[in-house]
Amino acid sequence: MSDLVHIVYMSFSSKKLSESDLNDFLKLIRKKNQERGVTGLLLYKDEAFIQLIEGNKETIDQLFNIISKDSRHSNILKLLEEPIRKRAFPDWSMGFRTINNDQINQIPGFSDFMQNNHSKIDNNKCAEAVSHLLYSFRKHT
Template identity: 65%
Template sequence: MADLIHIVYLSYSVKELSESELNSLLATIRRKNEVQNITGLLLYNDEAFIQVIEGNRETIHQIFDLISKDSRHSNIVKLLEEPITKRAFPDWSMGFRKIDKEQNLQLPGFSDFMHTDKSTVSMKGITKEVMHLLNSFRKHT
């Protein structure tokens, strides 16, 4: 797959989402992602999202641009963007898991980054940490 990348980002919902709203959002995302050949993972915890989107560079940039302008998100931080040789979530049009604080504490390598007050946290060189968190989540949930 030429020109394959992934972007990992963090954002906050402008309001708490009900189970019904989350399910509706996921249904919409999955339909759109399937059409555009986008795969990934979405985690939701207390109004905070962390998402991995993977696919063609141009398409991923377009999707991230739309997400960045979406009024349902606030404080969007791109954690990681890099080329990849293969997809981490090839069969998931958008894998999803809602996690709570108790589940967070059980994840190896867990960091409370999603709820820190530090807005100037350095994002450079965190590829290993981001992928460790995502892989730990996938393995242990």
């Protein structure tokens, strides 16, 4: 049995990030991810991040623990953690894209999750929506 897993989480930046900040951050995490054998996708919109990280279970658990303690993130919410048979993003040390409302609206079946404040989030439905967003984003961009 494979020891591959993926984790999908959502967080908010503790400060507004410029394009330069994001590019510097990406250079750093892509290098570290490549060294660790981690792949995935990071989406950013209005200080909100949704990220999927995938790789060896022990490595992903350690990485998520580091992310959880990183002061650059706030309100970290793990949406999904599960074993996988193969990587969805095998060639991406960290695919990245900022997204806007027009792009979100073009993804088939995607809700207005990142556009509206929700008083209560059903984690199971949220995980499904985020997984759908990530995979649709890969397919349609």
